[in-house]
Amino acid sequence: MNLSYPLFDIPFVGIYLIVLAFLFGTVFASFITCTAWRVVRGEDWMLGHSHCDTCGHELSTADLFPVISYIALKGKCRYCGSKVPPRDLIFEIILGIVFAGTLALHGVVDAAVISALALEMLLLGLSLADWDSGVIPNGFLAAILVVWIMSAGFRPDISRFAIEGLFASLAVGLLMAVATAIIGKINKTKMNYGPTKLAMCLMLFLGFKGSVIAVAAAIVLGIIFVLACKSKKRKISLAPAISIGFVIAFIAKDVLALLSVAV
Numbered sequence: 592m593n594l595s596y597p598l599f600d601i602p603f604v605g606i607y608l609i610v611l612a613f614l615f616g617t618v619f620a621s622f623i624t625c626t627a628w629r630v631v632r633g634e635d636w637m638l639g640h641s642h643c644d645t646c647g648h649e650l651s652t653a654d655l656f657p658v659i660s661y662i663a664l665k666g667k668c669r670y671c672g673s674k675v676p677p678r679d680l681i682f683e684i685i686l687g688i689v690f691a692g693t694l695a696l697h698g699v700v701d702a703a704v705i706s707a708l709a710l711e712m713l714l715l716g717l718s719l720a721d722w723d724s725g726v727i728p729n730g731f732l733a734a735i736l737v738v739w740i741m742s743a744g745f746r747p748d749i750s751r752f753a754i755e756g757l758f759a760s761l762a763v764g765l766l767m768a769v770a771t772a773i774i775g776k777i778n779k780t781k782m783n784y785g786p787t788k789l790a791m792c793l794m795l796f797l798g799f800k801g802s803v804i805a806v807a808a809a810i811v812l813g814i815i816f817v818l819a820c821k822s823k824k825r826k827i828s829l830a831p832a833i834s835i836g837f838v839i840a841f842i843a844k845d846v847l848a849l850l851s852v853a854v
């Protein structure tokens with residue numbers, strides 16, 4: 592089944608959908624940062640109520656509007672007046688921009704772009720969880736696999752998508768597993784295979800060319816993150832590097848396609 596809608600056939604509709612994508616990005620960022628926070632703390636991520644971290648007061652719906660609540664309350668808790676760190680606000684705006692940019696560059700509303708938006712949301716959540724706890728929760732990886740299975744069903748090129756994805760996933764997974772084992776042997780430490788599992792899940796979506804771009808970007812970003820973690824003497828977390836590498840690879844494909852049309 593192939594469902595696709597060219598974004599700029601009617602320019603007004605295209606701009607409307609891009610603005611909508613930004614708003615969805617802020618809402619989903621608000622949801623996923625909260626989910627990641629609860630998963631890391633072992634709270635119920637579906638049924639739990641959001642509360643102020645200082646006074647513990649349960650937050651009402653009016654306190655939970657992404658971006659707007661933060662600005663309206665001037666970054667303070669309505670109940671105890673303590674300062675709320677701007678981290679969530681920053682990630683809401685970032686995911687809004689990433690959603691709008693992904694859609695605008697892709698130029699078509701189709702299964703590929705919808706699965707990319709779902710992935711970008713999950714990547715934000717698991718990156719935050721990894722940054723806070725040093726562990727990539729398996730629940731996020733399972734959700735990525737669900738997105739892959741669902742999006743494959745809507746692709747016109749399902750067999751090529753599946754076969755290229757599986758090969759890329761196995762190749763990158765094998766390389767990373769061997770590299771991780773060697774580093775573990777040299778340092779005589781127990782290694783965390785979370786980053787390997789994450790990379791394997793993401794390569795399923797990219798195929799050969801995309802995987803090469805993602806791996807190259809993730810290696811450069813990975814080195815930056817390792818140095819940053821070491822300088823702050825904190826647990827090394829690689830999920831943000833792998834996630835940003837993936838988003839770069841996904842967007843790069845669309846940028847290259849746009850350039851080849853322009854030339």
Ligand SMILES: [Zn+2]
Pocket residue numbers: 643644645646647648668669670671672673
């Ligand atoms: Zn409070």
